[in-house]
Amino acid sequence: MKKLILWISLLILVIVISGCISEKAKKTEETRTEVRAKMGNMEMVIAPTLNNTVKDIVTITATKVAAGTEIVAFAIQGRGIEDLNKTGPNLGIDSDGSDGWNYLFDSLTYPNGVYTIYTIAGVLKNDTPPLGGVTAQVIIQN
Secondary structure (H helix, E strand, O other), X not given: OHHXXXXXXXXXXXHHHHHHHHHHXXXXXXXXXXXXEEEOXXXXXXXXXXXXXXXXXXXXXXXXXXXXXXXXXXXXXXXXXXXXXXXXXXXXXXXXXXXXXXXEEEHHHOOOEEEEEEEEEEOOOOOOOOOEEEEEEEEEOO
């Protein structure tokens, strides 16, 4: 009888542990999402996110850019941010691209709310229009 109780206890323990592992795997899966956007000849990924929600520091990456791209600008637009036509790329610029076209974005510097992230490809010559661009809407929730 003692052996039967011991086996039942072990079986219950195994079921509980496997349930915990399964739940942990689900939570890990949920946190490993990203926002993907595509417009014309450009693609962008913002990660990590949960659905379209960003928190803390995320990476904005132009995963596909127009041919001839020499520079990629990153910008944000939302409540309380001056229009991009006046400010230009208000997040930053990647003029190297050797490690990919990306920008580390610290969402903690912005109040919670809905924002649009812009990634714009161009060349270094003045007065040359952008080669392409892509936008994605995110929710900052810190």
